[in-house]
Amino acid sequence: MMAVPAQRQHSRFQSLAITHAVMTAGEASMVLALADSFFFDVDLDAARSRLLAFLLLGFAPFLMVNAKLGPMIDRLRGGRRAMVVGLAISRVGVQIGMIFTADGIALFPFVFAALVLQKTYAVTKQAIVPSVVRNASDLVEANSKLGRIATLTGAFAVVPAAGIQQLLGTGATLFYGAVFFVAAAVLATRLPQAHANRSASEPLAERGVKSSDVHVGWIAMTVLRFAQGFTLFQVALWFRSSAASPLWLAAAVGLGALAPFVGNTVGPWLRRKTEVERMLAAGLALPAIAAGGAVFVGGYLVGVVLSVVVNFSGSIGRLAFESIVQRDVAERSRAATFAWFETRFQFGWVAGAAVPILVEMSGTVGIAYLAAVLVAALVSYVAGARPLTSDVTVTTH
Numbered sequence: 001m002m003a004v005p006a007q008r009q010h011s012r013f014q015s016l017a018i019t020h021a022v023m024t025a026g027e028a029s030m031v032l033a034l035a036d037s038f039f040f041d042v043d044l045d046a047a048r049s050r051l052l053a054f055l056l057l058g059f060a061p062f063l064m065v066n067a068k069l070g071p072m073i074d075r076l077r078g079g080r081r082a083m084v085v086g087l088a089i090s091r092v093g094v095q096i097g098m099i100f101t102a103d104g105i106a107l108f109p110f111v112f113a114a115l116v117l118q119k120t121y122a123v124t125k126q127a128i129v130p131s132v133v134r135n136a137s138d139l140v141e142a143n144s145k146l147g148r149i150a151t152l153t154g155a156f157a158v159v160p161a162a163g164i165q166q167l168l169g170t171g172a173t174l175f176y177g178a179v180f181f182v183a184a185a186v187l188a189t190r191l192p193q194a195h196a197n198r199s200a201s202e203p204l205a206e207r208g209v210k211s212s213d214v215h216v217g218w219i220a221m222t223v224l225r226f227a228q229g230f231t232l233f234q235v236a237l238w239f240r241s242s243a244a245s246p247l248w249l250a251a252a253v254g255l256g257a258l259a260p261f262v263g264n265t266v267g268p269w270l271r272r273k274t275e276v277e278r279m280l281a282a283g284l285a286l287p288a289i290a291a292g293g294a295v296f297v298g299g300y301l302v303g304v305v306l307s308v309v310v311n312f313s314g315s316i317g318r319l320a321f322e323s324i325v326q327r328d329v330a331e332r333s334r335a336a337t338f339a340w341f342e343t344r345f346q347f348g349w350v351a352g353a354a355v356p357i358l359v360e361m362s363g364t365v366g367i368a369y370l371a372a373v374l375v376a377a378l379v380s381y382v383a384g385a386r387p388l389t390s391d392v393t394v395t396t397h
Contacts, residue, residue, distance in 0.1 A: 012132035013142060015190040017149055019084065020125060022184040024150040025157035026091060027118060029177030032161045033170050034102070034111070080124050081191040087121045088185035095178035102170045123338045130326045131192045139323035140271035140279070147264035147315065213277055214328050216384035218341050220280055221321045222348035223377035224314045227287055227370060229352030231310045232256070234366040235303040237356050242363070248300045256307035263315030276320040276327075283317030284378040291371035295364060303363060306370075 094117065097110040125146070133142050157180070165173045232253075239249045270279050290309040294302040321341075329337045356366060 012192050013145075015187070015192075016125070016128060016132050017146060019184055019187045019191060020146050021149050021153040022180050022187055023088065023091075023121060024153045026095075026177045026180030026184065028154035028157045029161040029173060029180060030095065030098070030114060032158045032165060033173035033177060034098075034107075080128050081188060083124050084121065084128075084188040084191060085185050087117050087124065088181045088188055090117050091181040092178050092185070095174050095181065099171045099174045102174065119342065123342060126322060126326070126338045128191065129322075137271070139326050140276060140319050141268040143319050143322050144264045144267040147267075147319070148261060151261040151264070213324055216381055217277070217280055217321050217324050218344065220284055220377055220381040221317055221341070222344050223373065224283060224287075224310075224317045225345045225348035226352035227310050227374060228314050229349035230355055230366075230370055230373075231307055231352075233353045234356040234361065234363075234370070235307055237360075238303060238363045238366060239300065241360075244300050248304065252304045252307040255304060256311045259308045259311035260315035263312045264319065267316055267319040270316065271319075271323075276323045279320035280317050280324075281378065281382055283313045283320065284374055284381060286316075287313045288371060288374035288378055291367050291374060294367045295371060298364060302367070306367065 091114065094110050094114050098107060098114075101107045101110060129139065129142050129146070133139055161173050161176055164176050235252050236249055238244075239252070267279070270282070287306070287310045290306055294306055325337060325341065355369075361369065
Protein backbone atom coordinates (compact mmCIF):
# COMPACT_ATOMS: atom_id res chain seq x y z
CA MET A 1 0.00 0.00 0.00
CA MET A 2 1.47 3.36 -1.01
CA ALA A 3 1.80 6.01 1.65
CA VAL A 4 -0.47 9.04 1.20
CA PRO A 5 0.55 12.52 2.50
CA ALA A 6 -1.34 13.39 5.69
CA GLN A 7 -3.21 16.42 4.28
CA ARG A 8 -4.25 14.61 1.12
CA GLN A 9 -5.21 11.51 3.11
CA HIS A 10 -7.43 13.58 5.40
CA SER A 11 -9.17 15.20 2.44
CA ARG A 12 -9.75 11.82 0.77
CA PHE A 13 -11.13 10.25 3.91
CA GLN A 14 -13.32 13.27 4.60
CA SER A 15 -14.85 12.95 1.12
CA LEU A 16 -15.55 9.27 1.67
CA ALA A 17 -16.95 9.88 5.17
CA ILE A 18 -19.36 12.59 4.02
CA THR A 19 -20.54 10.54 1.06
CA HIS A 20 -21.00 7.49 3.28
CA ALA A 21 -22.97 9.54 5.82
CA VAL A 22 -25.38 10.81 3.18
CA MET A 23 -25.80 7.37 1.62
CA THR A 24 -26.55 5.93 5.06
CA ALA A 25 -29.11 8.65 5.75
CA GLY A 26 -30.92 7.79 2.52
CA GLU A 27 -30.84 4.09 3.38
CA ALA A 28 -32.22 4.64 6.88
CA SER A 29 -35.01 6.80 5.51
CA MET A 30 -36.01 4.10 3.03
CA VAL A 31 -36.16 1.43 5.74
CA LEU A 32 -38.35 3.65 7.91
CA ALA A 33 -40.63 4.45 4.98
CA LEU A 34 -41.24 0.78 4.35
CA ALA A 35 -41.35 -0.29 7.98
CA ASP A 36 -45.16 -0.40 7.98
CA SER A 37 -45.47 -2.16 4.63
CA PHE A 38 -46.25 -5.83 4.24
CA PHE A 39 -42.72 -6.48 3.01
CA PHE A 40 -41.12 -5.82 6.40
CA ASP A 41 -44.04 -7.00 8.53
CA VAL A 42 -42.43 -10.26 9.63
CA ASP A 43 -44.06 -11.58 12.79
CA LEU A 44 -42.01 -13.97 14.87
CA ASP A 45 -45.22 -15.85 15.61
CA ALA A 46 -45.81 -16.44 11.90
CA ALA A 47 -45.24 -19.80 10.25
CA ARG A 48 -41.61 -20.93 10.21
CA SER A 49 -41.81 -21.30 6.43
CA ARG A 50 -42.49 -17.56 6.18
CA LEU A 51 -39.41 -16.77 8.24
CA LEU A 52 -37.28 -19.02 6.04
CA ALA A 53 -38.64 -17.31 2.92
CA PHE A 54 -37.69 -13.96 4.47
CA LEU A 55 -34.13 -15.19 5.09
CA LEU A 56 -33.75 -16.46 1.54
CA LEU A 57 -35.06 -13.20 0.10
CA GLY A 58 -32.51 -11.28 2.17
CA PHE A 59 -29.68 -13.54 0.97
CA ALA A 60 -30.48 -13.44 -2.75
CA PRO A 61 -28.99 -9.97 -3.44
CA PHE A 62 -25.58 -11.17 -2.21
CA LEU A 63 -25.53 -13.83 -4.93
CA MET A 64 -25.86 -11.14 -7.59
CA VAL A 65 -23.18 -8.95 -6.01
CA ASN A 66 -20.80 -11.92 -5.76
CA ALA A 67 -21.39 -13.35 -9.24
CA LYS A 68 -21.55 -10.21 -11.37
CA LEU A 69 -21.27 -6.87 -9.64
CA GLY A 70 -18.14 -7.46 -7.56
CA PRO A 71 -15.90 -8.21 -10.56
CA MET A 72 -17.58 -5.41 -12.51
CA ILE A 73 -16.61 -2.88 -9.85
CA ASP A 74 -12.94 -3.77 -10.32
CA ARG A 75 -13.14 -3.67 -14.14
CA LEU A 76 -15.17 -0.50 -14.49
CA ARG A 77 -13.61 2.31 -16.50
CA GLY A 78 -13.54 5.44 -14.40
CA GLY A 79 -12.88 3.53 -11.19
CA ARG A 80 -14.82 3.00 -8.02
CA ARG A 81 -15.72 6.67 -7.76
CA ALA A 82 -17.81 6.28 -10.90
CA MET A 83 -19.43 3.21 -9.36
CA VAL A 84 -20.53 5.12 -6.24
CA VAL A 85 -21.93 7.95 -8.38
CA GLY A 86 -23.83 5.43 -10.50
CA LEU A 87 -25.14 3.60 -7.45
CA ALA A 88 -26.42 6.80 -5.85
CA ILE A 89 -28.20 7.82 -9.06
CA SER A 90 -29.69 4.32 -9.34
CA ARG A 91 -30.97 4.59 -5.77
CA VAL A 92 -32.82 7.78 -6.76
CA GLY A 93 -34.55 5.90 -9.57
CA VAL A 94 -35.46 3.02 -7.25
CA GLN A 95 -36.85 5.42 -4.63
CA ILE A 96 -39.08 7.03 -7.26
CA GLY A 97 -40.27 3.60 -8.35
CA MET A 98 -41.12 2.76 -4.74
CA ILE A 99 -43.18 5.94 -4.40
CA PHE A 100 -45.57 4.71 -7.11
CA THR A 101 -45.70 1.09 -5.91
CA ALA A 102 -45.55 1.35 -2.12
CA ASP A 103 -49.01 -0.14 -1.64
CA GLY A 104 -48.81 -3.03 -4.11
CA ILE A 105 -47.01 -6.21 -5.07
CA ALA A 106 -44.94 -4.24 -7.59
CA LEU A 107 -42.95 -2.92 -4.63
CA PHE A 108 -41.01 -6.20 -4.37
CA PRO A 109 -38.77 -5.72 -7.46
CA PHE A 110 -37.83 -2.24 -6.30
CA VAL A 111 -37.00 -3.44 -2.78
CA PHE A 112 -34.90 -6.24 -4.23
CA ALA A 113 -33.09 -3.73 -6.48
CA ALA A 114 -32.47 -1.51 -3.45
CA LEU A 115 -30.93 -4.43 -1.56
CA VAL A 116 -28.64 -5.26 -4.48
CA LEU A 117 -27.55 -1.63 -4.81
CA GLN A 118 -27.01 -1.39 -1.05
CA LYS A 119 -24.74 -4.44 -0.98
CA THR A 120 -22.86 -3.24 -4.06
CA TYR A 121 -22.21 0.11 -2.41
CA ALA A 122 -20.97 -1.60 0.76
CA VAL A 123 -18.47 -3.65 -1.25
CA THR A 124 -17.35 -0.59 -3.23
CA LYS A 125 -16.87 1.46 -0.07
CA GLN A 126 -14.73 -1.29 1.49
CA ALA A 127 -12.55 -1.37 -1.63
CA ILE A 128 -12.06 2.42 -1.56
CA VAL A 129 -10.89 2.65 2.07
CA PRO A 130 -7.21 1.69 1.45
CA SER A 131 -6.89 4.59 -0.99
CA VAL A 132 -7.88 7.15 1.66
CA VAL A 133 -5.45 6.14 4.45
CA ARG A 134 -1.71 6.61 4.80
CA ASN A 135 -0.76 3.04 5.70
CA ALA A 136 -2.12 -0.31 6.85
CA SER A 137 -2.07 0.66 10.53
CA ASP A 138 -4.75 3.27 9.87
CA LEU A 139 -7.25 0.83 8.34
CA VAL A 140 -9.00 -0.20 11.57
CA GLU A 141 -9.50 3.41 12.63
CA ALA A 142 -10.85 4.35 9.18
CA ASN A 143 -13.28 1.41 9.15
CA SER A 144 -14.29 2.24 12.71
CA LYS A 145 -15.05 5.87 11.92
CA LEU A 146 -17.16 4.89 8.92
CA GLY A 147 -19.09 2.43 11.08
CA ARG A 148 -19.81 5.05 13.72
CA ILE A 149 -20.79 7.57 11.06
CA ALA A 150 -23.27 5.08 9.63
CA THR A 151 -24.90 4.55 13.04
CA LEU A 152 -25.12 8.24 13.96
CA THR A 153 -26.30 9.58 10.60
CA GLY A 154 -28.86 6.81 10.30
CA ALA A 155 -30.23 7.69 13.74
CA PHE A 156 -30.38 11.42 12.98
CA ALA A 157 -31.95 10.90 9.55
CA VAL A 158 -34.86 8.83 10.83
CA VAL A 159 -36.06 11.53 13.26
CA PRO A 160 -37.42 13.89 10.56
CA ALA A 161 -38.30 10.86 8.45
CA ALA A 162 -40.57 9.62 11.24
CA GLY A 163 -42.33 12.98 11.33
CA ILE A 164 -42.77 12.99 7.57
CA GLN A 165 -44.08 9.43 7.69
CA GLN A 166 -46.72 10.36 10.26
CA LEU A 167 -47.80 13.60 8.61
CA LEU A 168 -47.46 12.91 4.88
CA GLY A 169 -47.12 9.15 4.46
CA THR A 170 -44.77 6.66 2.82
CA GLY A 171 -44.43 8.44 -0.52
CA ALA A 172 -43.17 11.64 1.05
CA THR A 173 -40.70 9.75 3.23
CA LEU A 174 -39.34 7.92 0.19
CA PHE A 175 -38.92 11.26 -1.58
CA TYR A 176 -37.08 12.57 1.49
CA GLY A 177 -34.71 9.61 1.20
CA ALA A 178 -34.24 10.22 -2.54
CA VAL A 179 -32.93 13.72 -1.78
CA PHE A 180 -30.09 12.17 0.22
CA PHE A 181 -29.15 9.91 -2.70
CA VAL A 182 -29.10 12.90 -5.07
CA ALA A 183 -26.72 14.65 -2.65
CA ALA A 184 -24.60 11.49 -2.40
CA ALA A 185 -24.23 11.34 -6.19
CA VAL A 186 -22.87 14.89 -6.20
CA LEU A 187 -20.58 14.33 -3.22
CA ALA A 188 -19.21 11.09 -4.69
CA THR A 189 -17.60 13.01 -7.56
CA ARG A 190 -14.96 14.13 -5.02
CA LEU A 191 -13.91 10.59 -4.12
CA PRO A 192 -10.48 9.30 -5.24
CA GLN A 193 -10.66 7.61 -8.61
CA ALA A 194 -9.40 4.28 -7.27
CA HIS A 195 -9.62 1.49 -9.81
CA ALA A 196 -7.74 -1.55 -10.99
CA ASN A 197 -6.94 -3.47 -14.13
CA ARG A 198 -9.25 -5.88 -15.89
CA SER A 199 -8.07 -9.11 -14.30
CA ALA A 200 -10.78 -9.24 -11.64
CA SER A 201 -12.35 -12.34 -13.15
CA GLU A 202 -9.46 -14.43 -11.84
CA PRO A 203 -10.22 -17.20 -9.33
CA LEU A 204 -9.93 -16.12 -5.71
CA ALA A 205 -6.62 -17.93 -5.22
CA GLU A 206 -5.10 -15.94 -8.12
CA ARG A 207 -6.38 -12.50 -7.14
CA GLY A 208 -3.65 -11.74 -4.66
CA VAL A 209 -5.44 -13.50 -1.82
CA LYS A 210 -2.40 -15.54 -0.87
CA SER A 211 -2.30 -14.58 2.80
CA SER A 212 -3.19 -17.46 5.08
CA ASP A 213 -4.49 -14.84 7.53
CA VAL A 214 -7.21 -13.92 5.03
CA HIS A 215 -8.23 -17.54 4.53
CA VAL A 216 -8.50 -18.43 8.21
CA GLY A 217 -9.94 -15.00 8.92
CA TRP A 218 -12.91 -15.29 6.59
CA ILE A 219 -13.88 -18.59 8.20
CA ALA A 220 -13.72 -16.99 11.64
CA MET A 221 -15.76 -14.03 10.44
CA THR A 222 -18.35 -16.34 8.90
CA VAL A 223 -18.75 -18.04 12.27
CA LEU A 224 -19.23 -14.66 13.94
CA ARG A 225 -21.95 -13.82 11.42
CA PHE A 226 -23.47 -17.26 12.07
CA ALA A 227 -23.49 -16.40 15.78
CA GLN A 228 -25.22 -13.08 15.11
CA GLY A 229 -27.97 -14.64 13.04
CA PHE A 230 -28.40 -17.54 15.45
CA THR A 231 -28.53 -15.32 18.53
CA LEU A 232 -31.11 -12.93 17.08
CA PHE A 233 -33.59 -15.66 16.16
CA GLN A 234 -32.83 -17.99 19.06
CA VAL A 235 -33.36 -15.28 21.64
CA ALA A 236 -36.48 -13.95 19.89
CA LEU A 237 -38.11 -17.37 19.48
CA TRP A 238 -37.08 -18.41 22.99
CA PHE A 239 -38.61 -15.28 24.53
CA ARG A 240 -41.80 -15.64 22.50
CA SER A 241 -42.25 -19.34 23.22
CA SER A 242 -41.78 -18.84 26.97
CA ALA A 243 -44.19 -15.88 27.12
CA ALA A 244 -41.50 -13.45 28.27
CA SER A 245 -42.46 -9.81 28.52
CA PRO A 246 -42.05 -7.95 25.20
CA LEU A 247 -39.69 -5.63 27.06
CA TRP A 248 -37.08 -8.41 27.22
CA LEU A 249 -37.16 -8.85 23.45
CA ALA A 250 -37.07 -5.09 22.92
CA ALA A 251 -34.03 -4.86 25.20
CA ALA A 252 -32.25 -7.70 23.40
CA VAL A 253 -32.89 -6.28 19.93
CA GLY A 254 -32.37 -2.62 20.85
CA LEU A 255 -29.20 -3.02 22.89
CA GLY A 256 -27.90 -5.57 20.38
CA ALA A 257 -28.34 -2.98 17.63
CA LEU A 258 -26.39 -0.39 19.64
CA ALA A 259 -23.54 -2.77 20.45
CA PRO A 260 -21.77 -2.41 17.06
CA PHE A 261 -21.44 1.33 17.67
CA VAL A 262 -19.59 0.59 20.90
CA GLY A 263 -17.47 -1.97 19.08
CA ASN A 264 -16.58 0.55 16.39
CA THR A 265 -15.60 3.00 19.11
CA VAL A 266 -13.41 0.52 20.99
CA GLY A 267 -11.86 -1.00 17.85
CA PRO A 268 -9.20 1.67 17.15
CA TRP A 269 -8.05 1.51 20.78
CA LEU A 270 -7.65 -2.25 20.49
CA ARG A 271 -5.72 -1.85 17.25
CA ARG A 272 -3.23 0.45 18.97
CA LYS A 273 -2.69 -2.25 21.61
CA THR A 274 -2.46 -5.35 19.39
CA GLU A 275 -2.45 -6.86 15.91
CA VAL A 276 -5.64 -7.19 13.86
CA GLU A 277 -5.33 -11.00 13.98
CA ARG A 278 -5.50 -10.90 17.76
CA MET A 279 -8.49 -8.56 17.53
CA LEU A 280 -10.30 -11.17 15.44
CA ALA A 281 -9.35 -13.88 17.93
CA ALA A 282 -10.76 -11.73 20.74
CA GLY A 283 -13.93 -11.29 18.70
CA LEU A 284 -14.41 -15.06 18.84
CA ALA A 285 -13.23 -15.54 22.42
CA LEU A 286 -15.49 -12.98 24.10
CA PRO A 287 -18.86 -14.41 22.95
CA ALA A 288 -17.56 -17.96 23.49
CA ILE A 289 -16.83 -17.12 27.14
CA ALA A 290 -20.12 -15.26 27.52
CA ALA A 291 -22.14 -18.13 26.03
CA GLY A 292 -20.29 -20.69 28.13
CA GLY A 293 -20.99 -18.75 31.29
CA ALA A 294 -24.62 -18.10 30.34
CA VAL A 295 -25.30 -21.84 30.24
CA PHE A 296 -24.82 -21.98 34.02
CA VAL A 297 -26.71 -18.77 34.81
CA GLY A 298 -29.97 -18.91 32.91
CA GLY A 299 -32.79 -16.38 32.82
CA TYR A 300 -33.93 -13.84 30.25
CA LEU A 301 -31.18 -11.40 31.19
CA VAL A 302 -28.52 -13.71 29.75
CA GLY A 303 -30.34 -13.54 26.41
CA VAL A 304 -30.07 -9.77 26.45
CA VAL A 305 -26.42 -9.84 27.52
CA LEU A 306 -25.57 -12.43 24.90
CA SER A 307 -27.22 -10.33 22.17
CA VAL A 308 -25.06 -7.39 23.18
CA VAL A 309 -21.82 -9.38 23.44
CA VAL A 310 -22.29 -11.22 20.14
CA ASN A 311 -23.02 -8.02 18.20
CA PHE A 312 -20.21 -6.12 19.93
CA SER A 313 -17.77 -8.92 19.11
CA GLY A 314 -19.05 -9.13 15.55
CA SER A 315 -18.19 -5.47 14.98
CA ILE A 316 -14.69 -5.96 16.43
CA GLY A 317 -14.19 -9.00 14.21
CA ARG A 318 -15.42 -7.16 11.14
CA LEU A 319 -13.08 -4.21 11.74
CA ALA A 320 -10.18 -6.63 12.03
CA PHE A 321 -11.08 -8.75 9.02
CA GLU A 322 -11.78 -5.79 6.74
CA SER A 323 -8.36 -4.42 7.64
CA ILE A 324 -6.69 -7.77 6.92
CA VAL A 325 -8.27 -7.93 3.45
CA GLN A 326 -7.55 -4.27 2.70
CA ARG A 327 -3.94 -4.88 3.76
CA ASP A 328 -3.25 -8.21 2.09
CA VAL A 329 -5.42 -8.35 -1.06
CA ALA A 330 -4.16 -6.91 -4.32
CA GLU A 331 -5.74 -3.62 -5.44
CA ARG A 332 -6.75 -5.04 -8.82
CA SER A 333 -9.43 -7.30 -7.33
CA ARG A 334 -10.27 -5.89 -3.93
CA ALA A 335 -13.96 -5.22 -4.65
CA ALA A 336 -14.53 -8.66 -6.18
CA THR A 337 -12.82 -10.24 -3.19
CA PHE A 338 -14.95 -8.31 -0.72
CA ALA A 339 -18.05 -9.37 -2.65
CA TRP A 340 -16.90 -13.00 -2.46
CA PHE A 341 -16.48 -12.77 1.30
CA GLU A 342 -19.65 -10.77 1.96
CA THR A 343 -21.71 -13.45 0.22
CA ARG A 344 -20.26 -16.08 2.52
CA PHE A 345 -20.75 -13.91 5.59
CA GLN A 346 -24.39 -13.39 4.72
CA PHE A 347 -24.77 -17.13 4.12
CA GLY A 348 -23.33 -17.64 7.60
CA TRP A 349 -25.89 -15.24 9.05
CA VAL A 350 -28.76 -16.94 7.21
CA ALA A 351 -27.52 -20.41 8.24
CA GLY A 352 -27.29 -19.30 11.86
CA ALA A 353 -30.77 -17.79 11.78
CA ALA A 354 -32.20 -20.91 10.16
CA VAL A 355 -31.04 -23.24 12.94
CA PRO A 356 -33.49 -22.05 15.65
CA ILE A 357 -36.25 -21.75 13.04
CA LEU A 358 -35.83 -25.36 11.94
CA VAL A 359 -34.90 -26.84 15.33
CA GLU A 360 -36.82 -25.71 18.39
CA MET A 361 -34.42 -25.38 21.32
CA SER A 362 -34.76 -24.16 24.88
CA GLY A 363 -32.74 -21.13 25.92
CA THR A 364 -30.10 -23.20 27.72
CA VAL A 365 -29.67 -25.73 24.91
CA GLY A 366 -29.42 -23.00 22.30
CA ILE A 367 -26.79 -21.09 24.26
CA ALA A 368 -24.78 -24.29 24.85
CA TYR A 369 -24.87 -25.00 21.11
CA LEU A 370 -23.65 -21.48 20.34
CA ALA A 371 -20.81 -21.80 22.87
CA ALA A 372 -19.63 -25.05 21.28
CA VAL A 373 -19.60 -23.53 17.78
CA LEU A 374 -17.65 -20.46 18.94
CA VAL A 375 -15.09 -22.48 20.91
CA ALA A 376 -14.43 -24.74 17.91
CA ALA A 377 -14.01 -21.71 15.65
CA LEU A 378 -11.67 -20.02 18.13
CA VAL A 379 -9.41 -23.08 18.40
CA SER A 380 -9.30 -23.40 14.60
CA TYR A 381 -8.50 -19.74 14.09
CA VAL A 382 -5.77 -19.54 16.73
CA ALA A 383 -4.13 -22.61 15.20
CA GLY A 384 -4.16 -21.11 11.71
CA ALA A 385 -3.46 -17.38 12.01
CA ARG A 386 0.27 -16.78 11.54
CA PRO A 387 0.78 -13.87 13.97
CA LEU A 388 -0.81 -16.00 16.68
CA THR A 389 1.54 -18.94 16.11
CA SER A 390 4.81 -17.37 14.96
CA ASP A 391 6.79 -14.16 14.72
CA VAL A 392 6.36 -13.94 10.95
CA THR A 393 5.75 -10.40 9.75
CA VAL A 394 2.90 -10.06 7.26
CA THR A 395 3.89 -8.33 4.04
CA THR A 396 1.55 -5.52 3.03
CA HIS A 397 0.69 -4.35 -0.42
